Amino acid sequence: MTDAAPAVLFTEPGARWRTIAYGPLLCLVVLILELVLRGEVHWFGLVFCAALLAGFVWLQVIAGRRHVSVELTDTTLREGGEVLPLSAIDRVLPERDEDAWDDEPWQSARALGELTGVPRRRKGIGLKLRDGGIVQAWARDHLRLREELTAAVDRLPEGDEEVR
Template identity: 35%
Template sequence: MTGADPAAGTTDEPVLYAETGSRPWVLLFGPVLAAAGIGLESLAPGGPSFALWLGVGLLVFLYTLVLVRSRRRFLRVELTPSTLVQGSTRLPMSQVTSLRAADEDHHGLRVLGDGPVVPRRLTPVVLRLSDGTRAVAWARDGAALRQAIGDLLRARASS
């Protein structure tokens, strides 16, 4: 497989749509909280408790680090001409034959990704697969994912 890193799952293909699952700036919450606590407590009599605030900042940082890493793993969306990635699930785009109606009921259908249901606050996109079944993809911006998949399917049909 030339031009690909199988461990990272990256290829030389163009990325048509991508969501990371979480933004890294969230990791700044712990250090900012610690700095704000030290700053406010320095105005109080007795001065700031550096060790306490640094400990609180470190705990909040570690908690958000776990959240960011898990969200980046399980809520990642990436569409290339050959693959749709939903969390740790990879669906070859050759298996997708069409998009279903935007308002189609998706309950009871197989959900792509690592969970049994579409994650909260994410928009479902119902796909028709080559074996005749339907599956549910999802994204924060479901309309943009739907548009990207639709464009890819139209380009594939015209070639």
């Protein structure tokens, strides 16, 4: 009997492969303009720039997919390279009150993943763990992740003490 793969409830890739093509496409546009305007065509410079841009962006995409991707299944939450079993989560903490003067305690908690904090252009979500600790999950679409994560944690059986 084989185990079925867990259902993916939410995913963010961190970076998209198509961004590698943007630099070379820009160089192609410049090449076409040089050909149409019948000026000097800078073959070497355009090919060199296209390859250089594609190479640097390729490295950024690899890093983004490794360190800034998010995947929520019905059993785990993966933030970058860190995997947290849903059974370790006691509850999803409420959003920050925008009118409050003070920050919520979870806003200064450790962010999940191997980065030092919540990545840029992502919003944190407070999680209270069963062992009493508090951490931050994060995502670009933090509202949807919060909704899916709350529903997934609520579906867990009450007596699930697999963490301890």
